[in-house]
Amino acid sequence: AERFNQISPSEFFYRNRDLAGFSNPTRSLYTAVREFVENSLDACDQKGILPDVKLVIRAEDDTKQDPRTYTLTVHDNGPGIAEEHVPLAFGTVLYGSKFGLKQARGMFGLGATMAILYGQITTNKPVKVYSSTDGDVAHSFEILLDIQKNKPVIQKKSKKKVKKRGLVVSISLEGDYSKAGSKIRDYVYQTSLITPYASITFEDPKDNKFVYKRILKTMPEPPTIINPHPHGVDVETIRRMIVQSRRDNISTYADAVPLLHKALRLKEEDPSHDAISERASRRWGRLKPEVRTAVAITDALKCNRAYLQDITIEDIDLDAGMIHYYDNNVSQSRTAPLQGDGIFYSHIKNLVAGEQLHSFLTDRFQRIGPKTAQNFIKFAGFKSEQHIGLLDNKDLVKLSDSLQTYEDFLAPNPSCLAPLGESPLEQGMKKFFEPDFLEVIQRGASAYSGFPFIIEMGIAYGGEIQSRGIKTYRFANRIPLLYDEGSDVVLKVVNDIDWGRYKVKHDAPMVIASHVCSTRIPYKTVGKENVADRPEIERELKLAVQFLARRLSSYMSRRGKAEEAKKR
Amino acid sequence: AERFNQISPSEFFYRNRDLAGFSNPTRSLYTAVREFVENSLDACDQKGILPDVKLVIRAEDDTKQDPRTYTLTVHDNGPGIAEEHVPLAFGTVLYGSKFGLKQARGMFGLGATMAILYGQITTNKPVKVYSSTDGDVAHSFEILLDIQKNKPVIQKKSKKKVKKRGLVVSISLEGDYSKAGSKIRDYVYQTSLITPYASITFEDPKDNKFVYKRILKTMPEPPTIINPHPHGVDVETIRRMIVQSRRDNISTYADAVPLLHKALRLKEEDPSHDAISERASRRWGRLKPEVRTAVAITDALKCNRAYLQDITIEDIDLDAGMIHYYDNNVSQSRTAPLQGDGIFYSHIKNLVAGEQLHSFLTDRFQRIGPKTAQNFIKFAGFKSEQHIGLLDNKDLVKLSDSLQTYEDFLAPNPSCLAPLGESPLEQGMKKFFEPDFLEVIQRGASAYSGFPFIIEMGIAYGGEIQSRGIKTYRFANRIPLLYDEGSDVVLKVVNDIDWGRYKVKHDAPMVIASHVCSTRIPYKTVGKENVADRPEIERELKLAVQFLARRLSSYMSRRGKAEEAKKR
Ligand SMILES: Nc1ncnc2c1ncn2[C@@H]1O[C@H](COP(=O)(O)OP(=O)(O)OP(=O)(O)O)[C@@H](O)[C@H]1O
Ligand SMILES: Nc1ncnc2c1ncn2[C@@H]1O[C@H](COP(=O)(O)OP(=O)(O)OP(=O)(O)O)[C@@H](O)[C@H]1O
Ligand SMILES: [Mg+2]
Ligand SMILES: [Mg+2]
Incomplete structure (x- = not known):
């Protein structure tokens, strides 16, 4: 007979850690650096803090050859992590704060834990974390991972007084700096380019210190979480939105509990549920919906008012005639x-039937106004008064398909995006390349599968550019991508251009910097190194490159004419 | 404050399903076909059953345009799945039977569940599974997935009489056959090539029937699970092997329980633990180790013999002076x-100290004989009598590093591999390409990071080959790889060859079929479409290509001379 096993997600990523970028000591050292630095920058961005990030890599024993044990430490001045979340944030895979629909570098809830896992399996040492959320006290932890159970095991824990807020995370891991060093230096350099408001310091194993001071003192607007766009839905998403709508509707009773006495004009201090039900049925017409809900629940549960505040309604199953709830007193x-x-039951039936399709669309999705909702409902073949809780399975599929295919929704709302901006990108490229020619563009917001995205791009030519031949710097959500360019959509677009038509020779001293921002970058791998060629993204990249190439071409002509004039 | 969340692995792969090959209706239809067909072939291979696999794709509504709803059904004559495992096998991500170290197509415990998930979120319909393990009764299930909780929800379940053993799985999903069709037909065609002992039938949405009968009636030897090779270890693996060794050692007491009476010459039917302890200490010298363990445990737990059979020892913590055990009576x-x-305690101390390093190496690893173990121990700086349970943290790292770097271990044992064989590969390529020239090679077993692998390759030229220019067919563990060739190691190797030197023109009617077999294919993505360029694999591929290219080159010269002779 077959022996079946369930493995935890940490076990899965332990066995398949090359999927996450931990394939060998060279690549792992690079990936670990990335994961910690990106976490620090995300945390600072989130809270509008100008980031100060320090990265330190030291060899444990200078007499050993590569690959050998390194200590990797990243310090930031970010908001820190609250004491109760630190062990899970670093000790559990698929645990994080970036699962909402908003632009961030992180998205999987994996990165830091994977770096810590790799350190642990190569050196057997726990991760050290120091976190201060108030700049006064820091909580310090030493944590080992239980890889099979996907949970942290706290080895040590203490508190101390500090003067600064922020986080420090430090691991020991087997790495190869002789091979990874140049990629790590490129990564820091490019991060500084795309994050000109961040100050980054890098101390390498040979005690060299690379300092990149911020050139901007203002931060971009932090992105906000937004509702899903109709083009991004599937049946599962809609089902969950309906369940959420029902829960929101039902849980209004919690607000009604303090109002019960007044609304029902009850005399007793602690009335029985019979008294509540009886009084309520007489005043039913004058009761607010949330009070009715509270009464219907006390009637069904045969409980008093105090008990209402200790429960959470989980589900109402009309077919089975049951209310499922969680009693917090006994867990x-x-x-x-x-x-x-009776009136209580029909009120509960209404709760289950839920809100009408029209308000469901306008409240729970982005970019659906009342008129659009109406037109869409007609297109999809529903009625405006359709209660979402009464949609059967066929209806759910019809609604999902119609939302995805209806063409007259407005493009997604880009307030969930935080592009760098043309001026900061230009200043960054100017500082790093000191070119003769520099042009940048920020395209308007677009979307793929309901996910908004914005392309920003710059082309720099001549001046202090040392490299020969088009060098493409790829960025996604302000992360430099340094591997697997062969299967990245940006390289595909750049290579498809006939550069000769724009007067660019194959050994031109030219740099392209491409930045894709999205609530969800369609990475091809968990290691976040290359971006898939979604048609909408490819099209936007192409338009950006063509625009900049034309500008470059005019510059090349003018320059060509100027040189000819000189010769004459 | 940050809102932290834990997401389940099914939720992770739902949100990031493009990582698993479910990015759009075209690709998803293809990936779903693969996942089910590969499961059927794995199951038959496992049990030495000549596979009969039938794949049926029907449009639900022929009047609709692509993308539209399809029903995808795969039937096999394999061993089926036992009733109690069906819901978890198909309804849970990271649940499967292929996590051991042995060649198989599947490796993640994800594939089938992902296909079912994609079907459910696009059509809201449950998967239907019919499984018969005995060819007499089939259990039939309709299952929905609870994606947030990563568990199956059984909608229907029943039994019926059948005449054949095997599995049928059927899903409804949104697909695009107009775009995926040619890839799916290629997949079936190529699967038949690399699995010449399998009969595959494919009924497409237009009612075409493609039949590929088996051309071989013998199956390759099924692979066997083997011990890890020392080059594949890390500290976590060693730690787990030590824990396993300790558990195996301790659990021998279970065998001793029936022998206790006889060994201790006990008169009572159910002696008290005092009686057992007292009798045992007098006969200690004559007791077998497992009997001593049983006695030491009854003494510590102060229990009788019957109780011993209801417990499982979980851990022994000498520092804290505790035995942790699981009582099956009260769960x-x-x-x-x-x-x-006392003697019982020192026996327990010995159990914890565990076996000696020498026997640990020879028993728990592959390819370490007594002499090699001795030389290795000397190289690593340990003593032969070192007890593995007494290795401290530093020792574990030293042991792990030494195992990975010691160069005199034999290459990994390839009995865990199941290559196709030169003759079956040749027959398959002959049947499919009917070429003028055909040469195949199976390289010897090699290894990367302790994982054994074998390269098999064939070059076919001329004859009925219609394509112009080198066409490379990639296979891994008998799976055809049809996407992302741009970032696959095989294409890298083929393109690096200077084919002109071998008299091959750029429009040659030539086919290369490359097959990599390993206990672990280093895929770059969860979607299993391209293989990473591990240096050892790249080197073996290169040697195989060069060998075949030289043979082709001689053929081209002979052919060239023959044609010249004709002309003259
Ligand atoms: N330097 C930091 N400052 C504040 N919070 C942090 C820091 N580093 C990590 N965190 C928190 O820990 C969580 C887990 O981090 P982790 O890198 O494992 O996942 P992630 O960043 O959410 O996603 P990804 O796997 O894509 O990186 C983050 O979501 C964040 O809330
Ligand atoms: N046709 C089948 N016959 C017998 N057993 C099957 C069949 N299909 C699936 N199984 C069982 O169900 C398990 C889960 O299948 P699933 O495809 O999800 O994972 P896997 O094949 O182990 O790994 P992978 O994700 O790499 O495909 C398998 O491990 C296998 O034991
Ligand atoms: Mg992160
Ligand atoms: Mg499978």
Whole structure:
């Protein structure tokens, strides 16, 4: 007989760690640096803090040859992590704060934990974390991972007084700086280019110090979380939105509990549920919806007012005639039968039927106004008053398909994006390349599969540029991508251009910097090194390159004419 | 404050399903076909059953345009899945039977569940599974996935009489056959090439029937699970092997329980633990180790013989003076204190100290004989009698590093591999290409990072080959790889060859079929479409190509001379 096993997600990524960029000591050292630096920058961006990030890599034993043990430490002045979240944030895979629909470098809830895992399996040492959220006290932890169970094991924990807020994370890991060093230096250099408001310091194993001071003192607007766009839905997403809408609707009773006495004009201090039900049925017409909900629940659960505040309604199953709720007093789920008639039951039926399709569309999605909702409902073949809780399975599929194919929704709202901006990108490229020619462009917001994105790009030519031949710097959500360019959509677009037509020779001293921002970068791998060629993204990149290439071409002509004039 | 969340692995792969090959209706239809067909072939290979696999794709509504809803069904004559495992096998991500170190197509415990997930989120329909393990009764299930909780929800379940053993799985999903069709037909065609002992039938949405009958009636030897090779270890692997060794050692007491009476010459039917302890200490010298273990445990737990059979020892913590065990009667973990002296305690101390390093190496690893173990121990700076349970953290790292770097271990044992064989590969290529020239080679077993692998390759030229220019067919563990060739190591190697030197023109009617077999194919993505360029694999591929290219070159010269002779 077959022996079946369930493995945890940390076990999965332990066995398949090359999928996450931890394939050998060279690549792993690079990936570990990235994961920690990107976490620090995300944390600072989130809170509008001008980032000061320090990266230190030291060899444990200078007499050993590569590959050998290194200590990797990253310090930031960010918001830190609250004491109760530190062990899980670093000790659990698929645990994080970046799962919402908003632009950030992180998205998987994996990165830091994978770096720590790699350190642990090569050196057996715990990760050290120092976190201060208030600049007064820091909590320090030493944590080992239980890889099979996907949970942290705290080895040591203490507190100390500090003067600065922020996070420090330090691991020991087997790395190869002789091979990874130049990639790491490029990574720091390019991060500084795309994050001109961040100050980054890098101390390498040979005690060299690379300092990149910020050239901007203003931060871009932090992005905000937004509702899903209709083009990004599937049946599962809609089902969850309907469940959420029902839960929001039902849980209004919690606000009603303090109002019960007044609304029902009850005399007793602690009225029985019979008294509540009886009084409520007489005043039913004058009761607010949330009060009605509270009463219907006390009636079904046969409980008093105080009990209402200790429970959470989990689900209402009309077919089975049951209410499922969680009793916080005993930490257990319970069930109560629903009486199949009367005003309380029909109120509960209404709760389950839920809001109408029209308000569901305008409230829970982005970019659907009342008129658009109406037109869409007609297109999809529903009625405006359709209650979302009463949609059967076929309807859900019809709604999902129609939302994805309806063409008259407005393009997604880009306030969930935080592009760098043309001026900061230009200043960054100017500082790093000191070119003769520099042109940047920020395209308007576009979308793929309902995910908004913006392309920013710059071309620099001549001046202090040392390299020969088009050198393409790829960025996504302000992360430099240094590997796997062969299967990245940006290289595909750049190579498809006939540069000769724009007067660019094959050994031109030219640099292209391409920056894609999105609530969700379509990476091809968990290691976040290359971007998939979604048609919408490819098209926007092409338009950006063509625009900049034309500008470059005019410059090349003018320059050509000027040189000829000189010769004459 | 940051809102932290834990997401389940199914939720992770739902959100990031393009990582697993489910990026759009075209690709998803293709990937779903692959996942089910590869499961059927794996299951048959496992049990030495000549596979009969039938793949059926039907459009639900022929009047609709692509992309539209399809029903995808795969039937096999394999061993089926036992009733109790069906819901988890198909309804849970990271659950499977292929996590051991042995060649198989599957490796992640994801594939089938992802296809079912994609079907569910596009059509809201449950998967239907019919499984018969005995050819007499089939269990049929309709299963929906709870994606947030990573568990199956059984909608329907029933039994019926059948005449054949095997599995049928059927999903409804949104697909685009107009775009995916040619890739799917190529996949079936190439699967038949690399699996010449399998009969595959494909019924497409237009009612075409493609039949590929088996051309071989013998199956290759099924691979066997083997011990890890020392080059494949890290500290985590060694730690787990030590824990396993300790558990194996301790759990021998279970065999001793029936022998206790006889060994201790006990008169009572159910002696008290005092009686057992007292009798045992007098006969200690004559007791077998497993009997001593049983006695030491009854003494620590102060229990009788019957109780011993209801417990499982989980851990022994000498520092804390505790035995942790699981009581199956009450399904709870319990703890008992360990008395710190006496013969029972020192026996327990020996159990914890564990086996000696020498036997640990020869028993638990592959390819370490007694002499090699001795030389290795000397190289690593340990003593032969070192007890593995007493290795401290520094020692574990030293042992791990030494195992990885010691160069005199034999190459990994390839009995865990199941290559196709030169003759089957040749017959397959002959049947499919009917070429003028055909040469195949199977390289000897090699290894990367301790994982054994074998390269098989064939070059076919002329004859009925229609394509112009070198066409490379890539296979890994008998799976055709049809996407992302641009970042696959095989294409890299083929393109690096200067084919002109071998008299091959750029429009030659030539085919290369490359097959990599390994206990672990280093795929770059969860979607299993391209293989990473591990240096050892790249080198073996290069040697294989060069060998075949030289043979082709001689053929081209002979042919060239023959044609010249004709002309004259
Ligand atoms: N330097 C830091 N400052 C503040 N919070 C941090 C820091 N580093 C990590 N975190 C928190 O820990 C969580 C887990 O980090 P981790 O890198 O594992 O996942 P992630 O960044 O969410 O996603 P990804 O895997 O894509 O990097 C983050 O979501 C964030 O909330
Ligand atoms: N046709 C089949 N016959 C017998 N067993 C099967 C069949 N299909 C699936 N299984 C069982 O179900 C398990 C889960 O299948 P699934 O495809 O999800 O994972 P996997 O094949 O182990 O790994 P991978 O994700 O790499 O495909 C398999 O490990 C296998 O034991
Ligand atoms: Mg991160
Ligand atoms: Mg599978």
